[in-house]
Amino acid sequence: MMELREVFEMVTNKTEPDLDSWKQQEDRQRRSSRNRRMAVLALVAAFAIVVGVFALTTRPDTGPTPQTEPPSSPAQPLTAATANGPIVARLDGTIVRLVQGLPDDAFALSLANDGTIAFVTAVDSENTIATIGIDGQGMRTLVPGEEPALSQDGTRIAFVRNDDIYVMDVDGSNVRPLVAAPHRDEFPQWSPDGETVVYDNLGASPATESGFSDTSVIMSVPASGGTPTQVSSKQQSSEPSYSPDGSRIAFRSHGDVWVVNTDGTGAVDIATYTSGSTDRPRWSPDGTRIAYTDYSPAYRPDVVQGADSSSAPIEFVKVVDVATKQVTRVGRLGLAGFSNAPQWISNDRLLLLVSAED
Amino acid sequence: MLLAHPWTVRAEGEVVRFPTERVEGRAQFDTFFEEQRERLFKALYFVTGNKEDAEELTQEAFLRLWERWDEIDRIEDPTGYLFRCGLNGFRMRRRRAMTALRKLIPAAEAPDGFVEAEMRADVRQLLLGLTPRQRAALVLIDLLGYPSEQAARILRVRPSTVRALATQGRRALRAEGARDA
Numbered sequence: 001m002m003e004l005r006e007v008f009e010m011v012t013n014k015t016e017p018d019l020d021s022w023k024q025q026e027d028r029q030r031r032s033s034r035n036r037r038m039a040v041l042a043l044v045a046a047f048a049i050v051v052g053v054f055a056l057t058t059r060p061d062t063g064p065t066p067q068t069e070p071p072s073s074p075a076q077p078l079t080a081a082t083a084n085g086p087i088v089a090r091l092d093g094t095i096v097r098l099v100q101g102l103p104d105d106a107f108a109l110s111l112a113n114d115g116t117i118a119f120v121t122a123v124d125s126e127n128t129i130a131t132i133g134i135d136g137q138g139m140r141t142l143v144p145g146e147e148p149a150l151s152q153d154g155t156r157i158a159f160v161r162n163d164d165i166y167v168m169d170v171d172g173s174n175v176r177p178l179v180a181a182p183h184r185d186e187f188p189q190w191s192p193d194g195e196t197v198v199y200d201n202l203g204a205s206p207a208t209e210s211g212f213s214d215t216s217v218i219m220s221v222p223a224s225g226g227t228p229t230q231v232s233s234k235q236q237s238s239e240p241s242y243s244p245d246g247s248r249i250a251f252r253s254h255g256d257v258w259v260v261n262t263d264g265t266g267a268v269d270i271a272t273y274t275s276g277s278t279d280r281p282r283w284s285p286d287g288t289r290i291a292y293t294d295y296s297p298a299y300r301p302d303v304v305q306g307a308d309s310s311s312a313p314i315e316f317v318k319v320v321d322v323a324t325k326q327v328t329r330v331g332r333l334g335l336a337g338f339s340n341a342p343q344w345i346s347n348d349r350l351l352l353l354v355s356a357e358d
Numbered sequence: 359m360l361l362a363h364p365w366t367v368r369a370e371g372e373v374v375r376f377p378t379e380r381v382e383g384r385a386q387f388d389t390f391f392e393e394q395r396e397r398l399f400k401a402l403y404f405v406t407g408n409k410e411d412a413e414e415l416t417q418e419a420f421l422r423l424w425e426r427w428d429e430i431d432r433i434e435d436p437t438g439y440l441f442r443c444g445l446n447g448f449r450m451r452r453r454r455a456m457t458a459l460r461k462l463i464p465a466a467e468a469p470d471g472f473v474e475a476e477m478r479a480d481v482r483q484l485l486l487g488l489t490p491r492q493r494a495a496l497v498l499i500d501l502l503g504y505p506s507e508q509a510a511r512i513l514r515v516r517p518s519t520v521r522a523l524a525t526q527g528r529r530a531l532r533a534e535g536a537r538d539a
Contacts, residue, residue, distance in 0.1 A: 003531075004496055004501060004527075004528075004531060005500075005501065007485070007531070008400075008404055008486065008497075008501060009479055010477050010478065010481050011403070011404055011472065011475055011477055011481065011485060012403055012475075014475065014476050015400065015403055015409060015475055016396070078504060107511075113399035121452055122508075122511070126508070127507055127508065127511060146507060146517075163517075184517075184518055186516075186518075206518075206522055206525070213518070311472075355424045
């Protein structure tokens with residue numbers, strides 16, 4: 001068997017960085033930067049001329065202006081390019097405001113009814129669960145872990161550590177293991193009454209490159225501890241979440257969003273994937289809609305309006321009507337990929353993490 | 359020797375002016391740069407199989423670190439941050455390159471890598487049999503010693519995915535060893 005380190009040495013021992021190329025790169029980029037600035041100046045000048053002509057040829061409108069809720073800050077309309085991080089958006093994609101105070105590397109946001117946000121950030125290079133108010137106040141780092149899920153009343157957090165499910169109080173105290181099954185347990189979510197935690201277990205089949213396992217199933221367990229039970233026999237199921245009345249569970253299976261009764265009956269395919277997969281479904285507070293992320297390998301950063309190409313968002317946010325199965329896209333926002341679920345603030349607003357910047 | 363430093367220009371084209379008041383920080387950064395540049399470059403070359411890409415990604419990673427250098431005390435592991443930036447850059451650049459390829463030439467194969475490297479034919483064969491993502495997972499977990507949770511975060515995939523990638527990479531190494539025997 002070849003050792004990785006041996007192969008690495010063989011491949012790289014005669015390959016050195018070419019320092020001249022750094023200088024050449026710098027020259028290329030300086031030229032490119034200069035050209036870009038000239039283009040921007042020309043555009044600004046043209047715009048100023050148009051505005052000036054318009055102002056001279058029209059009278060100011062003194063009539064009443066319809067009042068819509070302005071973005072809180074800044075005064076200019078926000079776009080995905082300026083809203084680099086967590087945002088509050090309407091379902092039409094309008095960004096209402098930025099959510100301040102989270103570290104740049106925050107991901108995997110979870111929102112409770114009291115406005116507490118749990119998320120993951122790196123502390124000493126270790127993924128650590130932290131909390132902050134949606135007003136940006138009172139950030140606390142808690143304990144190492146991933147995939148945090150706040151209970152709806154904001155008093156407890158379920159999370160993943162070493163492939164098992166743990167529960168703790170929202171201040172990081174009283175950490176206790178909840179599920180320690182063979183194979184990976186992941187993506188815990190609370191029932192609305194806080195009595196049950198639902199999650200998925202990967203089962204015996206190893207995950208594919210896409211991270212999904214053919215044997216993964218949805219499980220539930222009393223939040224106070226006990227024996228987990230399988231919610232449905234449907235395999236390749238993951239990322240469950242409860243409906244607000246606690247009667248149904250949405251989850252992802254074979255790339256689609258499904259809904260099933262909590263007793264495992266009545267499974268319905270509710271949102272079909274196109275070329276990638278749908279992920280992390282979350283119910284609206286009134287239970288009529290489900291927001292989820294939609295990934296397709298075809299989505300490119302440059303199709304996302306105003307997106308910073310270096311952040312390369314690759315998932316779109318979509319909302320499906322549970323009764324009609326009609327799907328609409330939330331604006332043209334791109335979501336940071338693979339770890340972030342849309343979080344409902346109200347029936348017409350979502351908390352989203354729109355960038356994958358480190 | 360004062361080199362054409364990577365932090366003078368952004369990868370996206372915007373010139374970053376060097377803040378003269380940060381002379382002390384610059385000296386520390388120079389030392390760090392000299393210590394880590396070759397190591398990062400080699401890791402990125404191993405992942406990308408392309409010298410130019412590795413050089414540009416190395417440059418971009420140092421630039422990102424420089425931008426945060428005045429708060430370096432708050433970065434617990436600057437080397438880890440540097441490698442995260444480099445491999446993150448690789449991930450995003452590769453996605454852009456792949457989508458561009460798909461758009462222009464639907465059936466195009468990615469070009470062979472490691473053309474500059476002198477190595478045994480069997481090692482070249484082995485490396486080309488691994489995907490860049492598998493090589494990245496191996497570098498992070500087996501060479502740099504990151505736990506799979508951290509490696510997953512860098513590559514922005516699930517922990518189970520990064521473990522699968524590393525397992526596939528190790529399996530390929532084993533298979534190549536078996537053919538040698």
